[in-house]
Amino acid sequence: MTTTSGSGVHPRFADALRELGLDELLSEVRRFPEATRTAAEAAAAIGCQLSQICKSLIFAADKEPVLVLMDGASRVDVERVREELGAEKVTRAEADVVRETTGYVIGGVPPFGHRTRTRVLADRSLLGHDVIWAAAGTPYTVFPMAPGALVAQAGGILVDVRERTS
Structure with a gap:
């Protein structure tokens, strides 16, 4: 694992950090030589617990994108998301919808700094660290x-x- 001062950070995400006044986070970004597309791969590369990974997952609630932030050790219960949103139907969004909505590829979606604004549900399990x-x-x-x-x-x-x- 290497530390970077912004090199390798997606430009949209770097801009979002600057706009939010979080420039200091750019110096804390870690870049890996191999992709870490899963929470388990990221936890292994960082050397942290799986539950310390924040997964940013896009779902379609009645065809409207919604972001769900979930700890890496847990799975999203789509029925609970549906109930929370009062939606008729919730499904995992297709890769093209994820990219169109967020501006990022699956496996690299950050929790903020997206191309479009969506509803965001964050599971309480994230607060355990x-x-x-x-x-x-x-x-x-x-x-x-x-x-x-x-x-x-x-x-x-x-x-x-x-x-x-x-």
Whole structure:
């Protein structure tokens, strides 16, 4: 893992950090030589717990994109998302919808700095750590942030939408 001062960060995400007054995060971005498209790959590369990874997942709720922020150790319960949004139907968004909505590819979607504004649901499980790691706009880059601050910057509403374990 290497530290970068902005090189390798997606330009849209770097601009978003600057616009939000979070320039200092650019120096904390980590760049990996190999893509970390899954939460498990990112956690292994960083050397953190899987639950410290923040997954940024796009769903379609009645065909409208919605961003769900989930810890890396959990899965999203689509039925709970549907109930939370009062939607008729919720499905995983197709790759082209993810890119069109966010401006980023799957595996590199950050929690904020998207091309378009969407509703954001953030699972409470993210608050279980002092620091969580999220994609910085590419499958090769991540950044650390306090979970409460990350949810606030994303404009997220705290909810319980992870799958219940039996």
